[in-house]
Amino acid sequence: MADDRNRRRFSDPRAAAEAAFRAATSPKPEAAAPRQAAPRLATPPGAREVVSLRLDSAVLAHFQKDGPGWQDRINAALRALVPAAED
Template identity: 55%
Template sequence: MPDQPRRPRTLNDARSEAEAAFKRATTKVAAAPPKSTAIPGVREQVTLRIDQDVLEHFQAGGPGWQDRINDALRKAAGK
């Protein structure tokens, strides 16, 4: 059986392949499993909006102001 000549690619074929590749590259993966319970002593960086006067109160005590905020939040949370 003689080799069949290859059909030249058309714009539609190339476009379809490009769209399929784009879809594969941008498709979201399944959501990660939910986080397990927090490990004691491990901290997570977050962004938090608090009033300026509250921030100034904790910063006025010098270095360690983030730890003091964490302690105050822990106390308020009953931890």
Template identity: 55%
Template sequence: MATTPRRPVSAMDAAEALFKPVKKPAAPAVERRALPETKELVSLKLDSAVLHYFQDDGPGWQDRINDALRTVMLAKPKD
């Protein structure tokens, strides 16, 4: 009954075993709820015409997009 040795046989194998990266268990994901009425950083793809429309009025264009989206959200009845 042939079994592989538990310890490395050659010096090279022993050295590689010493420097082999240790696999750390992944930390469990913590779900953090956002506080109400806080803003979150997101990446959003918009048509260039839509972006230019909101940017034409100068600074505050992100707030204007947020206000427009909020108006649409509040106009839709909740199920």
């Protein structure tokens, strides 16, 4: 009867303890060096960058009311606010 109980066990406590000991004492493989982000290339003067910007719906409607080119109009309005904006 005692032999039947041992066969039904899914894991042997001694084997589990030995596996835990081996895992704790075995040398760990060296971790890979952390990946560094690629260096950012200098943007040429006058180049534009893609950004995500949240605007009030009234502000967006004001610039879009004249049709295509609304992004250029927003850029021009912002450029007028920036001192010494370079081209």
